Structure formats: structure tokens, C-alpha cells
Amino acid sequence: MSFIAYYAFHSFINQIRKMLKTWVLVFILACGLIGGLIGFGVGMLSDISDDMEPVPEPGAEWYSEDYGPSAEPPGSEVLIPPSEDPALPGDGEEGSSGVRDIFELIYGGVILAAMLLSILMAEKGNGGRFLPADVSLLFASPLRPQTVLFFRLLMQLGVMLYMTVYMLINFGNIAENMGIGLPARIMIMLGWFFSMFFGKLLETYIYLASADSPKTKRYADGALYALILVPAAAWFTWWKANGGSPLKAAFSFFNAPLSRVVPIWGWIKGMGMYAAEGRMSMSLLCLVATVAGAALFTRHIWNMNADFYEEAMAKSEELAQAMRDIEEKKSAFGSAKKKKIKSDIERDGMNRGLGASVFFWKSVLNRKRFSKLLLITKTSGFYLAVAAGVSFFMRSVMESSSCVPAAFALGAMVFFRALGNPLEEDTKIDLTALIPEYAWKKLSYSALGGALSCLLDLLPAIAAAALISGGNASDIKLLLICVPLILSVDLYAGSCGSFIALSTPANAGTTVKQLVQIMFIYFGLLPDVGVIAVAAVFGRTALGIFAASLLNLMLTMIFISLSGRLLDPRPGRPVYTDENCPGDPAEAKGSFDRIGRALFIMLAISTFLQLRAASQLPAGFGAEHPWLVWLVQMAPLYLVAIPVGLLIMKKLPASDGEMTRKLSLPAWLGLIPIGFFLMYSGNIIGLILSALFSYFFGGGAVSAADMNPLTDLFTDTQFLPRTLVVVVLAPVIEELLFRKALIRRTRRYGEKTAVVFSAVCFGLFHGNLPQFCYASLLGLLLGAVYIKTDRIVYTIGLHMCVNFMGGVIAPYIMTLTLESGEEGIYPAPVLAFFSLIVTLFFLGAAFLAQYSQRLSFGFAPSQLRPRAARRCAWLNTGMIMFVALSAAVIVLALL
Amino acid sequence: MLEVRHVTKRYGKTLAVDDVSFTLDPGSVTVLLGPNGAGKSTIMKSIIGFLKFDGEILVGGEENKTPQARRIIGYVPEIPALYPNLTVSEHMEFLARAYRLTDYSARKEALLARFELSEHSRKFGDELSKGMQQKLNLCLGLLPEPQVILLDEPMIGLDPHAIKELRSTIEELRVQGRTLLVSTHIIDSVDMLWDRTVIMQGGKVKANVLREELDAQNKSLEQLFFEVTEGLKPEDEAADKTEKTGEGAEV
Incomplete structure (x- = not known):
């Protein structure tokens, strides 16, 4: 049998070798590492707590009961007595x-x-x-x-x-x-x-x-x-x-x-x-x-x-055909099951749906064809049996009227059924690719159709559970709330499976794919469990279930978005030739140098003046004169530094794009979540980095509210001036400077370069690490929007929304939380805000995955090759000075 | 060496192979010709024992589905099929173990070198081009030193060097006394090589002719093929040509 061993060994090793070339293995390793760390940490913690209190091991308990103090310590070989006479059950001690x-x-x-x-x-x-x-x-x-x-x-x-x-x-x-x-x-x-x-x-x-x-x-x-x-x-x-x-x-x-x-x-x-x-x-x-x-x-x-x-x-x-399909990114785990074609089903065509929604109506039609009365299918019968059985068991054996076990059983079955790739049928066919809609739309409709089918399958089962368990109104209410949760699990598992199927290499063995899928899904469902458990502790189980459903929905959207990204054709990578890169590096360097100097001077002036002002003003000044203190803070920047900078830059030739583009309202609104996502991610990254920094180098941790040396002068009375500045003035001026001024002067050397450059400058200018992170990321979005549409209004609007959220709403909620946190009850606005943040975060991630793929930049009049562009943009006196100064400010703020 | 006796194979109601019989001698190359759907593939797969059929096939005196018979048959499929997770070299090793071969290393290296696969020996099965896959299948088929070798459309997809090597390999094997059965569409590719030809059509054997006989009649293989399958006589062909060109053509 050595050929079996040979094949098993070599095939396994080679699968690993192949997986190493893709991200999947890295992900597994990372998870393993995290899991190991958590386990190690928990182990250490439990050791510490064990040291503090001698807790008897679970086995030791029954030892001492039965054998007294002469019992041998657990773990050594001990004779366990045979069980009690099995013919005599009865309620003896366990x-x-x-x-x-x-x-x-x-x-x-x-x-x-x-x-x-x-x-x-x-x-x-x-x-x-x-x-x-x-x-x-x-x-x-x-x-x-x-x-x-x-x-x-x-x-x-x-x-x-x-x-x-x-x-x-x-x-x-x-x-x-x-x-x-x-x-x-x-x-x-x-x-x-x-x-x-x-x-x-x-x-x-x-x-x-x-x-x-x-x-x-x-x-x-x-x-x-x-x-x-x-x-x-x-x-x-x-x-x-x-x-x-x-x-x-x-x-x-x-x-x-x-x-x-x-x-x-x-x-x-x-x-x-x-x-x-x-x-x-x-x-x-x-x-x-x-x-x-x-x-x-x-x-x-x-x-x-x-x-x-x-x-x-x-x-x-x-199987060979299925493998070929996988190669062409059309399928996943293997050949789809062939449904037996019954001769008695009606074959009338479908005449509903337009565009991507055909996938939804196709599911509906399938349902009509293969089920009786829309409700009765093999699956629904199975669910019904399970729900009835569990409920009956609960009622007669466990004497409980709770419907939760039935819901749990149904959830488990839906989950396992969704393993594999239920969206495969639609992603597999060539026709799908031909339909001229974005892939995520098609996938969404397909998933929706699946969810509808799942719901219809569940209905008889739910009804049975409600009737048989004999539960009261609150039991039944809980059962009903579980239904969206189960559906959301179905959606999540399906979309996750689809993504994994599309992204793992075709020849990674089924084993590895199954393993990855199980890991993904469990990791995705763990938060659900956590959320529900926490809510249950606080006595708000229903809310927890609802929140978990929402979470699953968010994750579903992300995975659909990512899958769509994989299915849609990408714009080709630009090829840089001498012809389409006619730019002159020397000239470019000169431009960037000038901009760098301008920025340097702006930053220097504003920082210096602000520091002077802060040291000159007496304490408590801020409380008495709210408007004045804001004026003092803003004046150096807006009234002195920026005009000076603009003057310096004025000399450089500015150019606009070849055409301006209008964004429809829904399209623009769709950018807002992306902005939030980038902002929150950047904030988190920045906070982690500052924490690391202070861990290694000492110094106080930085809170996002630390914006400048005048913080201690802020109080609540400054709400109106603060709002005006943060939400109205700052966005306008920052956009005009960093987008309009900067990008218009640098876009001729390459659009991508211009966007990245303006974003980083924008980030550096804020002067502290968390803000650097999130401002840079946000700057990328705003820069891209400006360059593609040539309308500063869009970016100003986006910036205002983001600042409003972060500068007005967030602090307000913060105060609410602090006030009510002591009582342990969080009022509705806090919860609503929290849900909003989470929703926007995930929505933003999903949209970003979609839009970023379609983003492509054209060639500019004085286009430089990427490496040359980077060199010109950053390796010049002005920029070096600016970067050095802003870095110094950031580091100082950290300490 | 290889005896096919009254083999009939049905797929449902269709008769893919209808009472086919022929015998192949050791040290000979037989060319299996026929139009699409003639049953060439079916008869080959029956010989190697993939299919259930009525009738009898004996290899070296043994029934073809026994391990003893399979030990001496080599098979090279039309469509290359390899394991995606084994390398070229590992494929050979794997097969050697499945066949329980001893002392095969030298042979393995020689085969890989001959068909220019040595420098690719660490590539995975799914990283090879189609031509290389075919060459590997060829090497795999020849590794156990089979006495009877079945080649299903072996030349398609091979580059000129490989075709040359394959032809010389076939010649060598013939000289060594092995029995070869080559099925193909492209008549030119096997000219010069063959000793016997079996022409099938519609599941039946329409002709079973030795080379000497054909030479004696002064016919080419191609002529024989069309005569048998389409009932075209050489005179008809000439008339055909005259019609097309509109001029008198030399026969």
C-alpha cells in the first residue's frame, strides 16, 4: 500500500506549498497565532487565579467524596470502579x-x-x-x-x-x-x-x-x-x-x-x-x-x-468539468447536484424581473416549480420534523415551554445546509457573466432569493414549534425574533462560502477549502454568540438577537461585495511607456518643492502662533470668551498661514481634468459610509500605533480629541463656535487647500500621484498620530472624488458630514454615555448611535471593496512613471522640510 | 498477443461496438482508423478494461481485466489526465509504487530526459502545458515496460521534437517485440510506422489489412481508408478531381 502513503504525503505537502502562495494560508496562520496567544493568555490568567485560590479540580471532588482523604491525586493511574448495577436506575448520585x-x-x-x-x-x-x-x-x-x-x-x-x-x-x-x-x-x-x-x-x-x-x-x-x-x-x-x-x-x-x-x-x-x-x-x-x-x-x-x-x-x-469551471472562477466545491427533472412540472417561462433582479425571480420560479403550495419541499419537511421533535422533547421530557432549543436546532440545520456554496449555481453559469450588471447586484438578488426560500422552508417548522411547545406569548415572541437571526445566518454562511470558493485557488484540495470555510464561518458567528450572551446577561436577549442578525447582515454585505469584486472584470493595469509619460522630472520636482516649502511655512507659522497664543492666554480664558478663544486658535492658521502658503503656490500652473463629472445623489450618499469606514479604521490604527509608541517610548496616550495645545481651554460653552469651525469652516478651507489647490497643481504629473500626495500632506498637517492616520485615509477618498469629478462641492460636503459625525455627534454621545454609564443603562440615543456606527462601518467596507475596483486613472499631460513621480514628489527640499517638521510635531504630541 | 473476440458494447440502445474481432501479433504496430463515432475509443477502453462488454479480450492469454493482464498493458489516454497536486517526478514515483516496480529509477530518468521533461520535473500537474501533460502521460504509460501498449490519438498536441521521439520510441518498441495499437484520425502521422491496419466504421470492423497486402495492391493507406469507409474507388477519386479542376488529371 505504499502508493497510498506516497500520494497522501506528497499531495498534502504540495497543497500546503500551493496555499503558501496565496493569502489563505497566511490567514489561517494568523488565526492560529491569535488563537494561540489567546489560549496562552487565558492559560496564564487561569494559572494566576489558580495560584490565588486553591480550586479543586472537577475530578477531585468526586474522588474525595468516595474515597476520602487517602485518595490519590488526579492524573495518576487510578482504578475507576465499575459503574453501579445498570439494572437499577433511579436517582442515585451522579x-x-x-x-x-x-x-x-x-x-x-x-x-x-x-x-x-x-x-x-x-x-x-x-x-x-x-x-x-x-x-x-x-x-x-x-x-x-x-x-x-x-x-x-x-x-x-x-x-x-x-x-x-x-x-x-x-x-x-x-x-x-x-x-x-x-x-x-x-x-x-x-x-x-x-x-x-x-x-x-x-x-x-x-x-x-x-x-x-x-x-x-x-x-x-x-x-x-x-x-x-x-x-x-x-x-x-x-x-x-x-x-x-x-x-x-x-x-x-x-x-x-x-x-x-x-x-x-x-x-x-x-x-x-x-x-x-x-x-x-x-x-x-x-x-x-x-x-x-x-x-x-x-x-x-x-x-x-x-x-x-x-x-x-x-x-x-x-468532476473534471467542475475543475475546469473552478479554473474559470465560475464554480466552487464541485459539480452541482442534478435535480431530477420531473415530467409533470409546468414549464411556462418566467416573465418577471429586470437586470440583476432576474436572479431573485428565478428563485421564486424555482420555488413555485419544485414545491407544493410554495411551502412544502423536502427541506421544509425535514425542518418541520426537527422542530416538532425538539419541541415535543422539550415539552414532554424537559417540561419546558421554551422554544429556543427548536430555534437553535433549526439554525444549526440552516447553517450546515448553507455550507458549501449555495450561490454557486448562479455564479457558475456563463450567462451570469454576460448579464450587464455589477456582480454584487446579481449576487445580492441571488442571495435574497435563497433567503426567501429559506424563510418559506422555515415557516411550517416555526408554526409547529410554536404550537407543540405550548409556550406563552413571550416564548413565542422570542421564537419569532429568532427567525431573522436564522435567515441572517443563512445569508452570512452563503455569502461567506461564495467568497471563499471564489478566492481560494482552484487546485487547493477540497479539504483545505472546507477547513477555511468552517473557520471563517465560525469566526463570523462567534461575535453573534458573544453579543447574544452579553445581552442575555443584561436581560435584553431579544435585543441581542436583533443585534446579532444585524451583524450577520453587515458581514453578508461585505462578502457579497468582495465576491462581486472577484467576479467582475477588473480594469487592466496601466502600461507606462515613454509615449504616455512625457513629464519632465526636473520640472515636476521643482513644483513639488515649491509646494513643500509652502506647506512647511504654513505649518511653521500656524504652530508657532498657536503656541504663543496658548502660553499668553490665562487659564479659564476659554470658558469666559468661547468665541474669542476659537478665533485665536483659528486665526493663525486660516488668516495667516494659509493665505501665505497659497501665495507661494500661486506661481505654479494649475490644471483641471478634461471633464467634470456629476454624481447622482445616491452615488454621493454612497460615499459617506466609505468616508466613515476610512475614518474609523484610520482612527483605530492611529490609536493602536500611539499606544504601541507610548508602550515602548513612554509618554502619554493621545486621545483623538487632542487636537492642539488649546484643548484645556475647551468647555461646553464652546459648542457653537466649535461646531461652526469644525463643521463648516475647517472642511471648506481644508478642501480648498488640499484638494483644489494641491491637486490642481500636481495632477498634471499623474493623477494617482496627486491623490496620494495630497492625502498624505493632509494627514501630516494635522499634527498628531491618530489624526494623521485617519486624515490620510480620508484624504485618499476625497482626493479621488475630486480628481474624478472636478467638483470641490462634493468633497466639501463629504468632509462636512464626517466632521459633523466626529466633532459633534460623537462627543455628544460620549457625554450621554458617561452620564448614564454609571447607572448601567444606556439610553436609546447611545444604542442607536452605536448601531449606526457599526452599520456605516460595514457598509463603508462593502462599498469600498466595490468602488475601489472600478477606480482607474487616466494619463495626465505631463505624466511621470510611478517611481519617478514618487521621487519627485517626496525627495525635494521643500517636502523634506515639511515632512520633518510635521513628524516632529507628531512625535512631540505623543510624548 | 492481443486477441479481441466478438466484442459487443451497448450504451443503452446504441450499439457502440458490434461484434468486433481481431488479433494482434507481438512485435507489430497496428493502426486503428475510423471516422468519428466508429467505436475506436470504445474498443480501446474495453481492451484496457474500463468498460463492461460482451465477448472476450485476451492479453497474453489472460483475460484483460485480471491484474496479470493489466500488468502488461500500457495505456496512454487521448486527453491527458494528471494529479494537480503531484509534480512530474512524483507522478512517476507514484505509478511505480502502484505497479510495485523495482529498479525503475534509471528508466524513469531516461524517459523524462527523452521527452524533455527533466527540467520540469518539479512542476505540478496543473502547471504543465497541454503538450507537456501529454508527454508525461506517455512516460507514465511506458514506465512499467508494458508488453501491449495502447495509444489513443498520441500525436495531437505534441511539438515536432516530441513527435519525432515518439515515432522513434514506437519503432524501438516494435523491434523489442512489443505489441502496439495506435488509434488516430490523422492518417499521415502513422504512415511509415504500421504493420497492420484495422479500419472501423459504425462499430464494425470494415477492414483488417496487413501492410504487405496493401503494398502489393499498390494502394496508400489513405486510399484504402476512403475506399472502405466511403466506398470510393481510386477511379472515382480521379473522376472527382477532374470534376473539381475541370482539367484532365493524371491518375
Whole structure:
């Protein structure tokens, strides 16, 4: 079998090598690092808290109860007494066998699940997925078909292996708690491996058997249901017959010694459990039995008549086509399932929808075709069964009227169903690319259609849950609030899956893709859990659920936007030749030099004058004369420095773009969230950097409100002057200077250069680190808008909005928060503001991802090549002076 | 060496291959010709054992689907198929292990060098151009030193150097006593190479002719092909040409 090992090893290594070339692996590594750090930190914290207080280990508790002070410390090999007589349930203490019972139950469940999963996979025709290379290389080789099949199935273990590693890591803890020694741990892990192995054998067997006769597949179906329902029904009967709590009944039923006689399942379980109980001879006996069973089964499969190559070849053609589709960025995880075409469905065409919305109406039409009364589909039936079952269980067994478990179960099912790439069907087809709309629109409509379908599937289930659980009004209200949450999870998982599918390289194995997707989705849903938990603590669960739904929606938008970016064709990269770069570097350098000097002088004058003023004015001056103090602050800058600077720059020739462009109102409004996103991101980056700086170099942390040396003169009475300056005066003047003046004089050397240059100057001018960060980022947006539209009004408006938000609303909310924070209740405006910020942040990110892709700059009259442009712009006396001065101001502000 | 006996293959109601029989001798190159849909691919895939069929195929006396038979058959597919996550060199190693070959390193290096794949030996399967993929499939097919070699449209997509190497390889194998079956559309590519030709049409064998026989009749392979498949006699062809050019043409 060395060819299997060879392939597994090399294929895995090569997949990693390939992934290293893309961002995905970096992301995984980063997450791993963060996770490791968090774990390490938490570990340290818990160590510290452990040192402070001797907390008994959970296992130790029942130790001392049963064995008294002479108990051996946990972790060493200890004999665990066999469980109490299983024939006598009843409400005994969970004490001595509690942990072990639970473990055995779960372990048994896991083993069964592994085998059920294999049957399910076989039933889904998973075994037939051979690669084209398998056909030409392995089918033609002297290997037996069974061997080839087993090989391919083993390679599909994929995610199970990662789970194994994860379990291995965590198993140590559990074993510690159970106080079982090394031999037992080895046996338990061996049991796990045997479960997987048997699972694959089962899959092989079912595939081979059904290749010969298609009826076998249906038997596999039946076996699956039987393996779930029969034990469940048996347990139910046992429980009803013997009374006591359902959990106790489960223990006595599934963990009975007799259960270890059950072929394969019981033997595997016995291997581990006897070892845990210290009965190594029995454990070894179970091991021998398992190995014998495996050997017999293998031998039987070996001797089967296996002639499935013909069917496998056809399937592999499909797979090859799917791989080709992936190459062309049209598809994701593999061939889409073929829906059986029923002959009785109506085939009347669809006559709704225009543009991208056809994808929505297509979903509606599909729904009409493949469902009865719009509500009844296979999925909705399944959901209904689950919801009814859970609600019934809750009501009769747990005697609770809560509908939340049902909602949770439904949410989990929707989640797993959305794994994979539900938008694939639409992104896969060439027609999609032909429709002349932006990809994100098409994806959005497609996702909406999916969500509608999901909602319709959920309705019967929700109704059932509400009726069966017998809950009161508040229970039902909570249930209803869960519906948007479930839908938002569906949207999120779908859009996230689509993005991952489109962005991971085509030949990264399915395993890796699945892993990445699981990570993304869990990371995305973790905040949900956090939000809901926090809200629950404060007694506002419903609000938490709502907030979580909103969060998912935001993330959905981002992923759709990113996916759209991947699907839409990008403008080509400009090619710089001598022809289209006629600029003269010397002349450019001269221009930038002059601008640099102008900026330097402006900054010098304004800083100097402001410092003088601050030192001259007495304390308390600001409170008494609000207008005056603002005048004093602004005058040096606006009345002296800037006019001087403009004069210096006036000499330079200014140019406008070739055409001005009007932005429609919706388009302009769409820029506002982008501005916010850039502003908040920049702020965060700046704060982190300042914190780092002060950590390493000392000095006070900087708050974003620290704008200049006159801060201590600010008070509430200065609201009106402050507002006027911040919201009206400053934007106008800054725009006129940094955009109109600066860009018009530099755009002839290259539009991109001009935008970046003006943005950085804008940032530097603010004189402190957080503002540098966010002003630069904002400056990029404003510069781009100005250069593309040649209308300063747009940028002034944007700047005003941003300043209004940050300079007026934010401080107001801040004061509200501070006032009410003591009482622990946050008033509505605070919450509303918070939601607004979060919404705008995510909206901005989504829009940015979209617009930035379509942004392209033309060639300017004196265009310079990029590197030359950068050199001219920054490496000249004036700019160097300016940068040095502003850097000094920033550093001083940090200290 | 290779005996095909009354093989019939149906796909549903369509008869892809209808009672086909022929025998190939060791040390010979047989060219399988036929128009589209003649059943060439089907018969090849049946020989290598991918398909279920009625009839019998014996390779070296053994039934074709047994491991013993598969050990001595080599197959080079029409459309190259490689593993995206293995390199060129790893493909060869992998196949060697699947076939349980011993002492294959020298042969592997020689094959890769011959078809100019040595400098690409660390490229992944999906990084190769189509021509290189085909060459690799060729190397893989030849690595186990098979006695019977099936080549499905081997020349398509190969560059002139590779075609030259392939032809000389075929010649060498023939001299070594192996049995080769080459299926192709392009008659010119196999001229000079073949010992026997089997011409199929509509799933049936229309002609099974040795080279000596054809030479004796003074016909070219192309002429034979059109005669068999379209019922064109050489005289008809000449008449055809006369019609087209409008002038008297030499026969």
C-alpha cells in the first residue's frame, strides 16, 4: 500500500506549498497565532487565579467524596470502579461514575456517528468521485478496483483528519479529568481510528454493492434511518419502562456492559472503556475482536466482484468539468447536484424581473416549480420534523415551554445546509457573466432569493414549534425574533462560502477549502454568540438577537461585495511607456518643492502662533470668551498661514481634468459610509500605533480629541463656535487647500500621484498620530472624488458630514454615555448611535471593496512613471522640510 | 498477443461496438482508423478494461481485466489526465509504487530526459502545458515496460521534437517485440510506422489489412481508408478531381 502513503504525503505537502502562495494560508496562520496567544493568555490568567485560590479540580471532588482523604491525586493511574448495577436506575448520585458515564455515552455516540456518516456519504454517491488521473493511471494499473476505491475514499477523509488532530489535543484534558492513564488513552484513540477505518470500509462496501445493483443504495438509506431510529426507539421504551430521568435511562441503556458485545460498535467502545476501567484483558479482547471483524470485512470486500470503472469514468468526467469551471472562477466545491427533472412540472417561462433582479425571480420560479403550495419541499419537511421533535422533547421530557432549543436546532440545520456554496449555481453559469450588471447586484438578488426560500422552508417548522411547545406569548415572541437571526445566518454562511470558493485557488484540495470555510464561518458567528450572551446577561436577549442578525447582515454585505469584486472584470493595469509619460522630472520636482516649502511655512507659522497664543492666554480664558478663544486658535492658521502658503503656490500652473463629472445623489450618499469606514479604521490604527509608541517610548496616550495645545481651554460653552469651525469652516478651507489647490497643481504629473500626495500632506498637517492616520485615509477618498469629478462641492460636503459625525455627534454621545454609564443603562440615543456606527462601518467596507475596483486613472499631460513621480514628489527640499517638521510635531504630541 | 473476440458494447440502445474481432501479433504496430463515432475509443477502453462488454479480450492469454493482464498493458489516454497536486517526478514515483516496480529509477530518468521533461520535473500537474501533460502521460504509460501498449490519438498536441521521439520510441518498441495499437484520425502521422491496419466504421470492423497486402495492391493507406469507409474507388477519386479542376488529371 505504499502508493497510498506516497500520494497522501506528497499531495498534502504540495497543497500546503500551493496555499503558501496565496493569502489563505497566511490567514489561517494568523488565526492560529491569535488563537494561540489567546489560549496562552487565558492559560496564564487561569494559572494566576489558580495560584490565588486553591480550586479543586472537577475530578477531585468526586474522588474525595468516595474515597476520602487517602485518595490519590488526579492524573495518576487510578482504578475507576465499575459503574453501579445498570439494572437499577433511579436517582442515585451522579457522583462516582458521572464523568465516565457521560464520556461513555458521548464516545459511543461518536463511534456511531462516524459510521452513520460513512453510510450517508456512500448514499450520496461520494464514493464515485474519482479524479481523471485516477482513471487513466490507476484503473489501468494492476491494482484491484477495491484498492483503488479504498485509496480514493481514504483521501477523502479530509476534514475528519483535522478533527482528529483537534480531538487529540483536547483529549488530554478530558482524560485528566477522568483520571485515566496512558494505556486507556491509547485505546480510546485507537478506537477513534478504527471508527474512521470502518466507516471507510462501509462506504467501500456500499459503493461496490450498489454498483452491481442500484437497489442496494436504497437499502443503505434504510440502514441509515434504522441505525438512528431503532436505538432511539429502544431507549425510549427502556426509559418509559424503568422511569427516572432520561439521562439516567440513557446511561443504563447505552452504557450497559451488554452493549459492549454489539459487533464493531460495542467492541470499539469496549476497547476504550475497559481500559479506562482498568480491565486491560477485556480491553485487549475487544481489540482483537475489532481487528478480526475488520479483517473479515476487508476480506469480504476483497473478494467481491468489483467492476465499477464504467460508472466511475462518467462521474470523473463531471468532476473534471467542475475543475475546469473552478479554473474559470465560475464554480466552487464541485459539480452541482442534478435535480431530477420531473415530467409533470409546468414549464411556462418566467416573465418577471429586470437586470440583476432576474436572479431573485428565478428563485421564486424555482420555488413555485419544485414545491407544493410554495411551502412544502423536502427541506421544509425535514425542518418541520426537527422542530416538532425538539419541541415535543422539550415539552414532554424537559417540561419546558421554551422554544429556543427548536430555534437553535433549526439554525444549526440552516447553517450546515448553507455550507458549501449555495450561490454557486448562479455564479457558475456563463450567462451570469454576460448579464450587464455589477456582480454584487446579481449576487445580492441571488442571495435574497435563497433567503426567501429559506424563510418559506422555515415557516411550517416555526408554526409547529410554536404550537407543540405550548409556550406563552413571550416564548413565542422570542421564537419569532429568532427567525431573522436564522435567515441572517443563512445569508452570512452563503455569502461567506461564495467568497471563499471564489478566492481560494482552484487546485487547493477540497479539504483545505472546507477547513477555511468552517473557520471563517465560525469566526463570523462567534461575535453573534458573544453579543447574544452579553445581552442575555443584561436581560435584553431579544435585543441581542436583533443585534446579532444585524451583524450577520453587515458581514453578508461585505462578502457579497468582495465576491462581486472577484467576479467582475477588473480594469487592466496601466502600461507606462515613454509615449504616455512625457513629464519632465526636473520640472515636476521643482513644483513639488515649491509646494513643500509652502506647506512647511504654513505649518511653521500656524504652530508657532498657536503656541504663543496658548502660553499668553490665562487659564479659564476659554470658558469666559468661547468665541474669542476659537478665533485665536483659528486665526493663525486660516488668516495667516494659509493665505501665505497659497501665495507661494500661486506661481505654479494649475490644471483641471478634461471633464467634470456629476454624481447622482445616491452615488454621493454612497460615499459617506466609505468616508466613515476610512475614518474609523484610520482612527483605530492611529490609536493602536500611539499606544504601541507610548508602550515602548513612554509618554502619554493621545486621545483623538487632542487636537492642539488649546484643548484645556475647551468647555461646553464652546459648542457653537466649535461646531461652526469644525463643521463648516475647517472642511471648506481644508478642501480648498488640499484638494483644489494641491491637486490642481500636481495632477498634471499623474493623477494617482496627486491623490496620494495630497492625502498624505493632509494627514501630516494635522499634527498628531491618530489624526494623521485617519486624515490620510480620508484624504485618499476625497482626493479621488475630486480628481474624478472636478467638483470641490462634493468633497466639501463629504468632509462636512464626517466632521459633523466626529466633532459633534460623537462627543455628544460620549457625554450621554458617561452620564448614564454609571447607572448601567444606556439610553436609546447611545444604542442607536452605536448601531449606526457599526452599520456605516460595514457598509463603508462593502462599498469600498466595490468602488475601489472600478477606480482607474487616466494619463495626465505631463505624466511621470510611478517611481519617478514618487521621487519627485517626496525627495525635494521643500517636502523634506515639511515632512520633518510635521513628524516632529507628531512625535512631540505623543510624548 | 492481443486477441479481441466478438466484442459487443451497448450504451443503452446504441450499439457502440458490434461484434468486433481481431488479433494482434507481438512485435507489430497496428493502426486503428475510423471516422468519428466508429467505436475506436470504445474498443480501446474495453481492451484496457474500463468498460463492461460482451465477448472476450485476451492479453497474453489472460483475460484483460485480471491484474496479470493489466500488468502488461500500457495505456496512454487521448486527453491527458494528471494529479494537480503531484509534480512530474512524483507522478512517476507514484505509478511505480502502484505497479510495485523495482529498479525503475534509471528508466524513469531516461524517459523524462527523452521527452524533455527533466527540467520540469518539479512542476505540478496543473502547471504543465497541454503538450507537456501529454508527454508525461506517455512516460507514465511506458514506465512499467508494458508488453501491449495502447495509444489513443498520441500525436495531437505534441511539438515536432516530441513527435519525432515518439515515432522513434514506437519503432524501438516494435523491434523489442512489443505489441502496439495506435488509434488516430490523422492518417499521415502513422504512415511509415504500421504493420497492420484495422479500419472501423459504425462499430464494425470494415477492414483488417496487413501492410504487405496493401503494398502489393499498390494502394496508400489513405486510399484504402476512403475506399472502405466511403466506398470510393481510386477511379472515382480521379473522376472527382477532374470534376473539381475541370482539367484532365493524371491518375
